[in-house]
Amino acid sequence: MNLKAFKAYDVRGRIPDEINTDLARRLGHAYAAFVKPKKVIVGRDIRHSSEELVQALTIGLLESGVDVYDIGLCGTEGVYYATFAERMDGGIMVTASHNPPDYNGMKFVREGSRPISGDTGLFTMRDWLAANATEQRATGGGQRAGRRHVLATGARYLEHLLGYVDRSKLRRLKVVVNAGNGGAGLIVDQLEPHLPFEFVKLNNAPDGSFPNGVPNPMIEANRTSTIEAIRRSGADVGIAWDGDYDRCFFFDEQGTFIEGYYLVGLLAEVFLKREKGGRIVHDPRLTWNTLDVVQKNGGKAVLSKSGHAFIKQVMREVDGIYGGEMSAHHYFRDFSYCDSGMIPWLIVLQVMCETGKSLSQLVGERMRLFPASGEINRRVPDGPGTIAAIRAKYEPKAVSVDFTDGLSLEFDRWRMNLRTSNTEPLIRLNVESRGDAALMQAKTAEVLGEMAKLGAVAADH
Numbered sequence: 001m002n003l004k005a006f007k008a009y010d011v012r013g014r015i016p017d018e019i020n021t022d023l024a025r026r027l028g029h030a031y032a033a034f035v036k037p038k039k040v041i042v043g044r045d046i047r048h049s050s051e052e053l054v055q056a057l058t059i060g061l062l063e064s065g066v067d068v069y070d071i072g073l074c075g076t077e078g079v080y081y082a083t084f085a086e087r088m089d090g091g092i093m094v095t096a097s098h099n100p101p102d103y104n105g106m107k108f109v110r111e112g113s114r115p116i117s118g119d120t121g122l123f124t125m126r127d128w129l130a131a132n133a134t135e136q137r138a139t140g141g142g143q144r145a146g147r148r149h150v151l152a153t154g155a156r157y158l159e160h161l162l163g164y165v166d167r168s169k170l171r172r173l174k175v176v177v178n179a180g181n182g183g184a185g186l187i188v189d190q191l192e193p194h195l196p197f198e199f200v201k202l203n204n205a206p207d208g209s210f211p212n213g214v215p216n217p218m219i220e221a222n223r224t225s226t227i228e229a230i231r232r233s234g235a236d237v238g239i240a241w242d243g244d245y246d247r248c249f250f251f252d253e254q255g256t257f258i259e260g261y262y263l264v265g266l267l268a269e270v271f272l273k274r275e276k277g278g279r280i281v282h283d284p285r286l287t288w289n290t291l292d293v294v295q296k297n298g299g300k301a302v303l304s305k306s307g308h309a310f311i312k313q314v315m316r317e318v319d320g321i322y323g324g325e326m327s328a329h330h331y332f333r334d335f336s337y338c339d340s341g342m343i344p345w346l347i348v349l350q351v352m353c354e355t356g357k358s359l360s361q362l363v364g365e366r367m368r369l370f371p372a373s374g375e376i377n378r379r380v381p382d383g384p385g386t387i388a389a390i391r392a393k394y395e396p397k398a399v400s401v402d403f404t405d406g407l408s409l410e411f412d413r414w415r416m417n418l419r420t421s422n423t424e425p426l427i428r429l430n431v432e433s434r435g436d437a438a439l440m441q442a443k444t445a446e447v448l449g450e451m452a453k454l455g456a457v458a459a460d461h
Helices: 021-035 050-063 076-085 122-131 154-162 184-194 220-233 260-274 288-296 308-318 343-355 359-369 383-397 437-453
Strands: 011-014 039-044 067-073 090-094 103-110 148-150 174-178 198-202 237-241 248-251 279-282 300-303 322-324 330-332 376-379 400-402 407-410 414-420 427-433
Touching (some): 021 090, 021 122, 076 103, 174 184, 220 237, 260 322, 376 437, 383 437, 427 437
Parallel strands (some): 067 148, 279 300, 279 322
Antiparallel strands (some): 090 103, 400 407, 407 414
16 A cells, blocks of 8 residues: 555645545545544545545545535635534545645544644554555444435535625725636635625636646746736736635735735734734744734734644644734634635735725835745755754854744844745745845845755755
8 A cells, every 4th residue: 555645734645646546445444543533524626536535535434434424525624614613523625735636635634623634643544554454444343334414514604704804894896816726716706796896717717637737826937827917907906826725825906926924914913903912823934024013913922833733733722813824824713723715815805995005005014124035945955954054054143043943043133944844855944134125135145055055956836
């Protein structure tokens, strides 16, 4: 059995070598053996292989005595919502997010939509599969087979999303929306009658072959169509999503891509105005803007290691009202501390309507106060060795050092974070400064130069 598809946060691999219907069925057995659920939500994305994987997964769950509640085509957050709202024992989403069409995978949660990642059970499931490779069923005879149900949660999910905004405060805005032929277009279409916005839709129809390229706005080349549509239509704002729309990406009225970092600050301010003294959870890659916004709005900033499993855990521990990562993952207490790619843009558009400010006006000052490099990826022969060498060179002059996630070094006027990827063989650099874009750019080039001496080369993304 090929178990290479097991990653840090999910199961994901190429069809059919790394993931197929046989593995999907056995994953149903492994999940049942680990979680021991009675009722489980199952959903799928728009990939051509997703339906047959759901069928095989369902068979494995039913064979293990688990009742399956199939919510059909949805985004990852649809499974999150159904799991916590319907008080299920767990949920499984069949998706490969922004990977190419010949990939697929699964994301797993337990009760309350708590994530199952490598260190909270995913690798235990992998090891169970390896130990039970010849087993045809997860349980012996005598246990009843589970039952499959079709569950419609779409209307309640839509109502939940709309609950984050006051529609009486919304006004007409022209909004470019680029679903990348993933699943986001289906939700935009359902929200449209309830909102006063004029949508300019790009790649809106779901198509698992991704005829316009993989839905991953983190790749710069994939942003072009959104930028051109904003400029051509005179739109007020642009939004794009990845395939399973658990991340959303923003463009201002000029077509400028806005780093997720600055949206974290903007959303933190919104939630702190709603709840004074609330806790905001953030990652260590870029921090100064977030810390400044949270302090000025009377909140408490809480640092967490990057990655959805870590952020969600810290959110629960401190009862965070909102959490954000610069990677465009945004987490909400009222969404069972889970991430959503739909809630952020609804809130941001309400802020634009209430203030009368454009997105560039809302984030422009923050971008000037804390200019940032954006995440820069490099491939290196030795990730830990590269980090150790950079630390040895720069730490003597640093005013603080932190190892929450990789290496964070702070100086009087600039800071940097260097970390290895949790999901890919990459090393990632982020640099920011206090109001000095030239310094930020110079230090970014300097650190990249030091990394190049250690064998670092540019990555594809």
